[in-house]
Each structure stands twice: as structure tokens, then as C-alpha cells.
Amino acid sequence: MAEIQHHILVVDDDEQIRRMLRRCLEDEGYRVSETQDQSGVESYLATGVDLITLDLGLGSADGLSIARAVRQRSDVPIIMITGKGDMIDRIVGLEVGADDYIAKPFHLREVLARVRSVLRRSAPAGSPPVQQVNGSTRQIRFDDFVMSLDRRELYDPQGSECRLTSGEFDLLAMFVQLPHRVLSRDQIMDLLKGHDWTPNDRSIDNQIARLRKVIEENPRAPRLLKTVRGTGYSFTPHKIEAG
Structure with missing residues (x-):
């Protein structure tokens, strides 16, 4: 339904x-x-x-x-x-x-x-698990990171702001709203770019590699943003909540 x-x-x-x-x-x-x-x-x-x-x-x-x-x-x-x-x-x-x-x-x-x-x-980027916080700012917390969708900001567990490009932020925003789901590369490209992409467009792969350097303790052995061999990627935080 x-x-x-x-x-x-x-x-x-x-x-x-x-x-x-x-x-x-x-x-x-x-x-x-x-x-x-x-x-x-x-x-x-x-x-x-x-x-x-x-x-x-x-x-x-x-x-x-x-x-x-x-x-x-x-x-x-x-x-x-x-x-x-x-x-x-x-x-x-x-x-x-x-x-x-x-x-x-x-x-x-x-x-x-x-x-x-x-x-x-x-849909606006406010679909579950996102909700209004303090009447205006939508936030998602995952594994001690805090992400503000309205302000387009990400803060690490120490409270420092993480520097992300616009494309990297959009990609992470998509993942945090679809946690624990395996998404193929084509699905990710469709969600972010609609029909405006070609099969040899590798921008998503590059953005995922850069995101791992920001949110993973060990980018070579990712725990949050995992590769599902032969299928795609999955965002797997231990804890995620709105607000």
C-alpha cells in the first residue's frame, strides 16, 4: 500500500x-x-x-x-x-x-x-525517516553523524562539519533515506539523475569512493557504505533516527 x-x-x-x-x-x-x-x-x-x-x-x-x-x-x-x-x-x-x-x-x-x-x-527530500525538527530543519542521525537536509550540512561524531560536494551530499541523502536496502548502480543513477545519464557515466562510483573517505573509519573496509558484490551498494548504519 x-x-x-x-x-x-x-x-x-x-x-x-x-x-x-x-x-x-x-x-x-x-x-x-x-x-x-x-x-x-x-x-x-x-x-x-x-x-x-x-x-x-x-x-x-x-x-x-x-x-x-x-x-x-x-x-x-x-x-x-x-x-x-x-x-x-x-x-x-x-x-x-x-x-x-x-x-x-x-x-x-x-x-x-x-x-x-x-x-x-x-518527492521532496523529507520522506521517512526524515521529520521536521524545531519546526523547520530536517535532520537524520546515523552512527553519531548528524545530517541536516535543509542546511545541506553533515557533522562528524566530534561535531566538525564535513566538506561534501553537492553531488556527494545528494548521494548520501539518498542513502540515509533508504537504509539497509541494496541499490543497483542503475537504480542509484535513476534516483539521482533520472534519464540524464549514460552507461559509461562513472561519477557515482567516484562519489561513493570520496564519501567513504569522509564517513568510514577505514575506507578500504567500509562498514557504512558497503559494496554488494554483483549487485550494487547498501547503506548499513548500526543506528539511524530522525531528529
Whole structure:
């Protein structure tokens, strides 16, 4: 079940597909609305939605045009659904502002996985275990380190501020909010960069190596930020708490 009742708008001119997606998403705890045209999209945008699934091949309007119109007024995440096999259409969809795409025929498990992934990437960095501290500052404590997400600061167990680049801070912030989970390199790149990365991009590996020099007693034998051979990485603090 979804921890937060996100509002998802399903845009498709096929009533059967709309109903199928609605049942699937509602079963997972999401609030779902549906429409088949641009006027409906504009109406729901005015009241607020958290994510849009948008059919590329709408009968009444071009899905790309709707995506462009949405992007002119909102940053709401868009998952483009297309039955077309031409990769160019998918690339154009991403270029006009879609956050992801799904090709028909699709499996409902894939839809749910992509919806969760896009919502996670687009969510503010305050998802559990983060909470408000003193009314404004979100902090996470792990193994005597203190991390302020609002101030973008990290303090070591002695109270000294650790110097991190923006990329290193974002990477550590992701790990501390997903502790004890094994994340593949591709998952990490998707969470941090979305589609804006290439298979030969080694920036994450370099940032992990630098992070280990900051948070590990022995970077060559990491205890907090471990490599899971053949899979990826896992952040494994002995203790982690918000506040």
C-alpha cells in the first residue's frame, strides 16, 4: 500500500485501459482520477495532482502537445504511455518533459514500479525517516553523524562539519533515506539523475569512493557504505533516527 495517498491522473482515450489502471492504482492505495482530453487535464491540474500517466496516441489530441502544455504551467511528473514502437517518439516524449515512459502492451506490475520510482524521485527530500525538527530543519542521525537536509550540512561524531560536494551530499541523502536496502548502480543513477545519464557515466562510483573517505573509519573496509558484490551498494548504519 502507498504510504501517502498520492493523487494520480490517468489520461487515455481508451475507457478500458483507464478503468484497468484506475483499479490497479487504487488497489495500491492511490487516489485516482481519469480523463481523456486536454480540458480534463487542465481542470485536474488546477485542483492538484501528484503524477500523470499520459497516453501518447490520444484520439482527440496529441499526447506530446498535452505534455508540452502541462510543462508550461506545472512540474508534476508525467509517465508517457505509448503503443508506438518508434524510439524517436519516446525520446521526443522525454525531451518535452515526460519523466518516464511505458510501452504498450504493458504489465500492471511495471506500471506500479514506474509510478513508485517517479514519485520517489520527485518527492521532496523529507520522506521517512526524515521529520521536521524545531519546526523547520530536517535532520537524520546515523552512527553519531548528524545530517541536516535543509542546511545541506553533515557533522562528524566530534561535531566538525564535513566538506561534501553537492553531488556527494545528494548521494548520501539518498542513502540515509533508504537504509539497509541494496541499490543497483542503475537504480542509484535513476534516483539521482533520472534519464540524464549514460552507461559509461562513472561519477557515482567516484562519489561513493570520496564519501567513504569522509564517513568510514577505514575506507578500504567500509562498514557504512558497503559494496554488494554483483549487485550494487547498501547503506548499513548500526543506528539511524530522525531528529
